[in-house]
Amino acid sequence: MVVEIVCVGTEILMGNIVNTNAAYLAEKCAGLGLSCYYQSVVGDNHDRLCEIIKTAASRSDIVILSGGLGPTQDDLTKETAAEVFDKKLYMHEEAKEAICAYMTKRGLTITENNWKQAMVPEDCIVVMNANGTAPGIIMEKDGKHIILLPGPPGELIPMFENDILPYLKKMAPDVLHSVMVKICGVGESIVEDQIKDMIDAQTNPTIATYAKTGEVHLRVTAKAENEKEAEKLVKPVVKEIKKRFGDTVYTTDENTSLEAAIINMLSKHKLTVSAAESCTGGLLSARLINVPGASDVYQAGFVTYANKAKHKLIGVKKETLYKYGAVSKETAKEMVKGALKASGADIAVAVTGIAGPGGGTKEKPVGLVYIACGRKHKITVKKFQFSGNRAKIRESSVANALIMLREVIMQNRID
């Protein structure tokens, strides 16, 4: 089956927002085994919308449209799609009640405009919106499936997960089952090299590679008559990948991030962690604390950007800063020691480096970063030379700090 994604909105055409809906929908559809050959963006314009819906429906089995379901006159997606498929609109009582309940609960005033959102095409499937007022719509005609979703990601994503995904799954003739093997601390080319034989030989399951900063994700997908058969096909491949990459595989759960895996490990082994950050300026702590429930294991962190702060907050010696500089393995090591002492945590991780664009020298160029991690009597320091702009260097630093932190936890697990 072929799917096509059409995002509607002037704000995307003008470049005011990045089209994350398209990426989300595309990844989900790929996960279902649907082929996608085209994505388009079009504004809230009747004629152009008409044309693009007709074209999409002529060349694809499923057309997913997002955006343009709002209450104003500008919002035309539903009206235009209904027109193209020759369906009349009528007031959907349940949708009307849901809008009423949604607005009332939030103390918002209902205007005449709002009822426009309760109008739906005849013979369609109406999908209730738990996070907004625009219901989703599924129309079926002549073997084509037209799915209309609200534009805000906070409405689109839950609606897709809860209602559209099961709908699409039912249509797929075969069942697809996929497992995401997430590897950290191994470069993309090395990963590809180590499984070249498997990729060359792949038919069912297939293996797809996704490179992230500091990580490589491998999606193993099998197609079969039923879920159980598909699982059976995936299992030995995942097992083989895990065997080849050993401890660098941090999860096979699609929804677990590296930081979540780390928080889980800390929690399991009843270890606490602290971070001392210079060039990353809080980003490392922010990633760890982004995991719900991090409070059990992450208690305190230090943003020690200035030398004075490194000394005052976490007791890095003035001599060390003077003799070796703030960006040195000695300072990184003392930052860990100081963070351990000041926080009382079991493990600490420290980052100090030159994120640029200024501040680089011949001896210490932009991108030079030292990361230290460990416990009181065993601290490891690694030197990195990252490339890219300030944001990229900071991102790479955080990723590698997480990877080192994970290694230290694993060592302490065995000790």
Added chain:
Amino acid sequence: MVVEIVCVGTEILMGNIVNTNAAYLAEKCAGLGLSCYYQSVVGDNHDRLCEIIKTAASRSDIVILSGGLGPTQDDLTKETAAEVFDKKLYMHEEAKEAICAYMTKRGLTITENNWKQAMVPEDCIVVMNANGTAPGIIMEKDGKHIILLPGPPGELIPMFENDILPYLKKMAPDVLHSVMVKICGVGESIVEDQIKDMIDAQTNPTIATYAKTGEVHLRVTAKAENEKEAEKLVKPVVKEIKKRFGDTVYTTDENTSLEAAIINMLSKHKLTVSAAESCTGGLLSARLINVPGASDVYQAGFVTYANKAKHKLIGVKKETLYKYGAVSKETAKEMVKGALKASGADIAVAVTGIAGPGGGTKEKPVGLVYIACGRKHKITVKKFQFSGNRAKIRESSVANALIMLREVIMQNRID
């Protein structure tokens, strides 16, 4: 003139990457006054590429294609575009030398494949690539302009800025001049309300509104025969907007972020700042430190996620935590006091709240955030009730903490 953006790449169609190139190109083209009615994404497939290039060229004056210029057989954009416009390819000596120099400098091995990238369509403009091996291409035929750019943003962006932007500007019959007025701490609907008369009356210049978290940006754009005339048209409108929004306008420079404006103010008034963060977990510090040169004014910060850390690192009283709770105006205030003392900074800002998804109660629901900011004897605390998921609540918290910090700096500027 009408421009159309076509991004080529299976990785976008599969949702492996978000299409930031489209957003970048769309914003730049909008800034030039070019109208954009369509964006598309297509894979590295000859027939579909052919079809999409033909369609785009039939309905738009300028077609910008990005991606698919790599050295492998999969990369078809240049070959297909040349075919559509009936141009032969030939080896471009300068491009060949540039590829050779690029590869040699980096110690990379040149393979036969690489020379494919030096092949260009006849009569085209070849744009050298300072950051990669694929040159950019501009083809002109029958009044249409086809622009091919490499896919990696690190190559596309500098090439666009340096060569494509001047090329497009030359084509535009009129000169466009725009100024971005950035407002913080005022809601979008209030901003729109306060300039409704100006928006209703707009012809030249035009005013476009962009809502960001905690901020509203207004782009004032005028069209004229020359730069000077356009500037003259923009000036009084910007002046009027600044008059209406007063101190909430933090910059009229497109490239200055709120955090950069704050760092500049602190630097100018020789003030230093510290942050104590609970639910934002380092994000506030990270945003401030993302400004190059922040080290002069931001020296130390505290991530005090646990109660213990709030007490130990920045001396929040145990009684306060017990009596009022970690998420309270009393705790927020003491966090500021403690951060001032522990860091020695002139101003401190503190955030404590419930980012969810767990941890909410009826009295203190998810989204409740207290932000405090001030100097030793004058600390302001504000209570917020944010909505959205964990990431959104944290983002809103950071934005409002920055806004409060800016207000405090302004007060101290006058004192």
